[in-house]
Amino acid sequence: MADLIIHGGKPLSGTITPSGNKNSVLPILCATLLTDARVTLRNVPLITDVEKLVAFFTEQGSAVTWDRAAGTMTLDHSTFDARRLNGELPAGMRSAVLLFAPLLQRMKKFALPANAKGCSLGIRELDPHLEILEKLGAKVATHRDDLTLTLKGRFQGARHWPDYMSVTATENFVMAAVLAEGQSVLLNAASEPHVQDMCAVLAAMGAKIAGLGTSQLTVTGVAKLKGGTFTINSDHHEIVTFLALGAITGGEIRVKNSLPHHFDLITRSFAKLGVKIEHDGDTAIVRKRQKLVVEEPFTSNLLPKIEAAPWPYFPVDLLPCMIALGVRSEGAVMFWNKVYEGGFTWMSELAKFGAHVVVSDPHRITVFGAKPLRPSTVEAPYIIRAAVALYMVAASIPGKSVVKNADTIKRAHPNFVENLRSLGADVEWK
Numbered sequence: 001m002a003d004l005i006i007h008g009g010k011p012l013s014g015t016i017t018p019s020g021n022k023n024s025v026l027p028i029l030c031a032t033l034l035t036d037a038r039v040t041l042r043n044v045p046l047i048t049d050v051e052k053l054v055a056f057f058t059e060q061g062s063a064v065t066w067d068r069a070a071g072t073m074t075l076d077h078s079t080f081d082a083r084r085l086n087g088e089l090p091a092g093m094r095s096a097v098l099l100f101a102p103l104l105q106r107m108k109k110f111a112l113p114a115n116a117k118g119c120s121l122g123i124r125e126l127d128p129h130l131e132i133l134e135k136l137g138a139k140v141a142t143h144r145d146d147l148t149l150t151l152k153g154r155f156q157g158a159r160h161w162p163d164y165m166s167v168t169a170t171e172n173f174v175m176a177a178v179l180a181e182g183q184s185v186l187l188n189a190a191s192e193p194h195v196q197d198m199c200a201v202l203a204a205m206g207a208k209i210a211g212l213g214t215s216q217l218t219v220t221g222v223a224k225l226k227g228g229t230f231t232i233n234s235d236h237h238e239i240v241t242f243l244a245l246g247a248i249t250g251g252e253i254r255v256k257n258s259l260p261h262h263f264d265l266i267t268r269s270f271a272k273l274g275v276k277i278e279h280d281g282d283t284a285i286v287r288k289r290q291k292l293v294v295e296e297p298f299t300s301n302l303l304p305k306i307e308a309a310p311w312p313y314f315p316v317d318l319l320p321c322m323i324a325l326g327v328r329s330e331g332a333v334m335f336w337n338k339v340y341e342g343g344f345t346w347m348s349e350l351a352k353f354g355a356h357v358v359v360s361d362p363h364r365i366t367v368f369g370a371k372p373l374r375p376s377t378v379e380a381p382y383i384i385r386a387a388v389a390l391y392m393v394a395a396s397i398p399g400k401s402v403v404k405n406a407d408t409i410k411r412a413h414p415n416f417v418e419n420l421r422s423l424g425a426d427v428e429w430k
């Protein structure tokens with residue numbers, strides 16, 4: 001495990017080119033298993049989750065070439081040999097669950113331990129995934145923590161209306177439905193940018209998917225998918241992370257390749273903390289020395305809040321960056337995580353800097369900002385952007401801080417420290 005050693009208090013300024021979105025590239029990589037044709041991906045981020053998935057593919061005999069410097073990867077699964085699978089899926093990453101549908105397409109039967117956990121944000125249940133696979137014709141047998149999944153022939157088209165909009169369950173539904181016999185309809189579908197990205201790539205491979213970006217997806221099964229060359233979109237999580245870093249340190253940061261149509265509510269949420277984000281074409285900009293102050297609502301007696309929920313709400317993975325800004329903003333603000341029951345477990349670490357946070361219940365906190373802070377040594381939870389948020393607060397405080405066991409950041413942010421140093425940060429891995 002690696003620690004981040006930070007000498008904070010310096011404004012971070014400069015220009016960043018964000019990497020490809022982790023939550024896009026991972027489902028797209030899993031979707032490449034649905035064809036034996038060659039697929040080339042561009043703008044592949046050099047992150048540990050991708051490393052693990054590629055290692056898994058090559059262990060099963062797939063041919064993968066990856067020019068890490070160029071970010072280009074070519075995959076050929078025609079040599080994938082199902083007999084090599086030893087029942088282990090890549091560990092420590094939620095996206096392992098995205099192998100369920102494509103592996104069933106290829107192997108028709110496999111057994112595995114139910115280990116598809118990612119960030120420690122809560123229980124990360126498997127039930128919605130199993131329901132979908134069953135609805136589309138697979139058999140699911142469970143024994144303690146082990147699963148055996150079986151599919152006779154092709155998936156069968158079906159209509160399904162799950163309890164809630166789940167990102168990876170929607171992706172599994174689509175991956176099962178694209179090669180199913182007949183038509184499938186998913187209501188209450190997730191529509192995050194990465195869900196849309198995976199669907200767009202599948203459509204370019206020959207899948208028939210209607211309703212992209214909405215809560216109802218209609219998929220008409222086809223017999224076969226083709227290959228092609230696709231580019232992974234830039235990561236809105238990384239773009240927001242760097243904008244938030246500019247705001248918290250008082251620097252000016254420009255982030256290229258942003259997709260402005262993703263940003264309306266995100267920009268609005270920054271504004272609630274006094275931060276103006278500007279867009280010049282596809283460059284997002286935070287100007288220097290902005291005064292962090294919680295916006296007063298027009299309606300009296302209302303506690304300002306930022307609430308995270310499935311898209312098009314504010315993205316839950318970015319809530320920690322907003323919490324870090326809240327800690328530095330004058331005023332009180334509520335953060336409401338409508339998704340995870342374990343998203344606020346790291347508030348005690350934030351308090352070590354002197355932050356004043358009241359945890360109301362597992363889903364809601366109130367931050368009383370602009371308290372005097374001191375450098376500190378804190379422990380990062382296994383939550384990517386919580387580790388980033390602890391770094392953000394440390395970077396805003398003059399003096400030496402340590403964020404221990406922060407390498408979960410490498411799951412999503414390539415060259416994190418190198419990027420920070422290019423902005424003038426004094427930070428290193430130890």
Ligand SMILES: CC(=O)N[C@H]1[C@@H](OP(=O)(O)OP(=O)(O)OC[C@H]2O[C@@H](n3ccc(=O)[nH]c3=O)[C@H](O)[C@@H]2O)O[C@H](CO)[C@@H](O)[C@@H]1O
Binds near residue numbers: 094
């Ligand atoms: C690899 C990947 O893409 N991971 C993302 C994906 O995980 P993942 O697909 O696991 O997240 P889900 O959308 O399934 O939601 C996570 C959990 O939140 C709870 N839940 C969610 C929505 C809801 O309306 N009600 C509810 O109870 C459930 O317990 C669920 O297990 O989406 C999450 C939510 O955007 C992100 O944090 C993860 O980064």
Ligand SMILES: C=C(OP(=O)(O)O)C(=O)O
Binds near residue numbers: 093094118120412
């Ligand atoms: C929660 C995240 O990832 P995962 O779902 O893989 O745990 C994340 O990317 O912030």
